[in-house]
Amino acid sequence: MDLAQGVLGGDRRAVARAISLVERQQPAERDAARELLCALYPHTGQAHLVGVTGSPGTGKSTLVNQLARFYRQSSPHREHSARVGIIAVDPSSPFSGGALLGDRVRMRDAAADPGVFVRSMATRGAEGGLAHATFDAAQILDAAGYEVIFVETVGAGQDEVAIARSSHTTLVVEAPGLGDEVQAIKAGLMEIADIFVVNKADRQDADQAVRAIEMMLEGSAASDFHNCGLGGIIWGVPVCKTVALDGTGIPGLVAHIESHRAYLQQSGRLRDRELRRAGAELETLLQRELFSRFLSRLEPGKLESMVSSIASRDLAPYEALKELLGS
Ligand SMILES: Nc1nc2c(ncn2[C@@H]2O[C@H](COP(=O)(O)OP(=O)(O)OP(=O)(O)O)[C@@H](O)[C@H]2O)c(=O)[nH]1
Numbered sequence: 514m515d516l517a518q519g520v521l522g523g524d525r526r527a528v529a530r531a532i533s534l535v536e537r538q539q540p541a542e543r544d545a546a547r548e549l550l551c552a553l554y555p556h557t558g559q560a561h562l563v564g565v566t567g568s569p570g571t572g573k574s575t576l577v578n579q580l581a582r583f584y585r586q587s588s589p590h591r592e593h594s595a596r597v598g599i600i601a602v603d604p605s606s607p608f609s610g611g612a613l614l615g616d617r618v619r620m621r622d623a624a625a626d627p628g629v630f631v632r633s634m635a636t637r638g639a640e641g642g643l644a645h646a647t648f649d650a651a652q653i654l655d656a657a658g659y660e661v662i663f664v665e666t667v668g669a670g671q672d673e674v675a676i677a678r679s680s681h682t683t684l685v686v687e688a689p690g691l692g693d694e695v696q697a698i699k700a701g702l703m704e705i706a707d708i709f710v711v712n713k714a715d716r717q718d719a720d721q722a723v724r725a726i727e728m729m730l731e732g733s734a735a736s737d738f739h740n741c742g743l744g745g746i747i748w749g750v751p752v753c754k755t756v757a758l759d760g761t762g763i764p765g766l767v768a769h770i771e772s773h774r775a776y777l778q779q780s781g782r783l784r785d786r787e788l789r790r791a792g793a794e795l796e797t798l799l800q801r802e803l804f805s806r807f808l809s810r811l812e813p814g815k816l817e818s819m820v821s822s823i824a825s826r827d828l829a830p831y832e833a834l835k836e837l838l839g840s
């Protein structure tokens with residue numbers, strides 16, 4: 514069966530194979546992966562992409578599991594229960610399987626439901642990057658008809674920020690009583706948060722954590738980078754308390770996710786973001802492709818010898834540029 518047809522028909526095995534294809538990022542499969550993504554592209558753009566990030570161990574996977582269950586049972590503003598896709602990005606090196614296994618266990622409930630598709634990604638360090646593979650995987654789920662797609666990542670690295678920027682709504686999940694080093698992560702995540710979640714609200718110091726985040730939000734002028742340059746409707750970043758272990762606060766959190774979606778649509782922000790994303794995507798592809806084509810035409814060792822001449826001051830960088838480009 515044609516892989517693209519399988520994905521469009523919502524066939525789970527086809528979806529799994531398609532994601533593996535884009536995740537492996539093997540040069541030999543490059544054309545097949547690109548062909549597939551081209552065939553799927555006209556069918557994408559329907560899903561709501563929700564990035565879920567935050568410090569390690571704050572309960573992101575448990576929370577996503579609960580959110581998926583809630584969306585499966587009842588989805589506000591949708592006529593039917595939504596099909597849910599979950600992409601969990603390997604928080605550590607590709608060689609440690611522990612975290613992935615843990616995620617599978619925590620997401621077991623959701624994974625047993627045929628309306629939920631759970632996938633872990635482990636391509637950190639691969640050429641082309643994790644963010645790109647994750648974005649491609651989300652496109653596949655979108656084309657396969659998953660209406661809400663959660664992408665879980667840890668921390669505030671470049672990949673996480675890139676993933677957050679390509680999501681529609683980003684949840685930053687924190688837990689009460691985390692140390693100072695976590696404050697720094699929180700600060701890094703501040704500007705990408707559309708909604709803050711204080712999970713583990715069964716702990717006593719939850720209200721204190723909520724207040725601390727609210728103060729940070731008030732203190733940072735960029736309470737929402739998505740608002741930059743936007744006149745009219747403003748999104749105030751809410752801070753929600755949840756207990757992912759028993760589902761407390763989940764309906765309220767889903768209501769905020771749905772209001773953020775409505776805000777994006779009504780303010781025209783959704784269209785703006787699609788445009789910005791399309792622009793960034795095309796630019797990245799073009800840069801990468803032009804550079805690799807250029808390199809493939811150079812005689813072997815040419816670049817290396819130029820680099821060493823530059824380092825030994827025999828050649829100025831601009832002279833090298835002129836020689837390489839011929840003008
Ligand atoms: N007390 C309490 N514990 C929770 C809650 N939510 C999750 N946990 C526990 O916190 C631990 C970490 O949960 P995970 O869902 O794996 O957290 P995570 O943020 O996905 O972890 P990483 O992906 O490794 O960063 C687990 O032992 C959970 O059972 C909660 O609301 N209250």
Ligand SMILES: [Mg+2]
Binds near residue numbers: 573574575616665
């Ligand atoms: Mg997790």
